[in-house]
Amino acid sequence: MSSAFAIDPVRRPTAPLAPERPAPAADPVTVRAIRPRVLGASLIVAGVGCVLAAQLLLSIGTADGAFRLQALQDRSVELGREQVVRTEQLQTLAAPQHLAARAAALGMVPQDVPAYLTRSGRVLGAQSIAGAADTASTGDVPDALLSH
Numbered sequence: 001m002s003s004a005f006a007i008d009p010v011r012r013p014t015a016p017l018a019p020e021r022p023a024p025a026a027d028p029v030t031v032r033a034i035r036p037r038v039l040g041a042s043l044i045v046a047g048v049g050c051v052l053a054a055q056l057l058l059s060i061g062t063a064d065g066a067f068r069l070q071a072l073q074d075r076s077v078e079l080g081r082e083q084v085v086r087t088e089q090l091q092t093l094a095a096p097q098h099l100a101a102r103a104a105a106l107g108m109v110p111q112d113v114p115a116y117l118t119r120s121g122r123v124l125g126a127q128s129i130a131g132a133a134d135t136a137s138t139g140d141v142p143d144a145l146l147s148h
Contacts, residue, residue: 092098100110115125 111126113126115123117123
């Protein structure tokens with residue numbers, strides 16, 4: 001058996017009605033009771049408006065930050081590409097073939113027997129003057145990067 005009360009679905013129980021009182025006309029107490037409701041409602045509307053304005057400002061700030069981040073990422077990619085180009089240029093200029101070509105343009109010639117200078121200024125090794133040697137006989141291999 002069920003312990004629930006049986007309720008007639010057609011007839012619903014009703015609460016006893018309070019006796020109606022006639023509303024007093026222009027009672028000062030009633031006017032004072034309405035003002036706090038209007039004040040409270042206006043404060044709630046103003047609060048909701050402030051929350052919406054703050055949310056709008058935060059959304060604008062977040063979007064601005066996202067655009068700045070994208071611009072910085074684009075700049076980073078651009079600088080990375082430029083760094084690769086500069087590294088290739090540096091490797092080309094540091095190639096032995098390029099250094100030999102620059103030395104030949106300055107009038108330097110290769111020396112078969114190396115000579116070294118000490119800190120005191122003495123020369124170690126052969127003290128002969130380098131002659132005008134044929135640069136084609138040195139066996140240099142041209143650099144592929146220099147031909148561009």
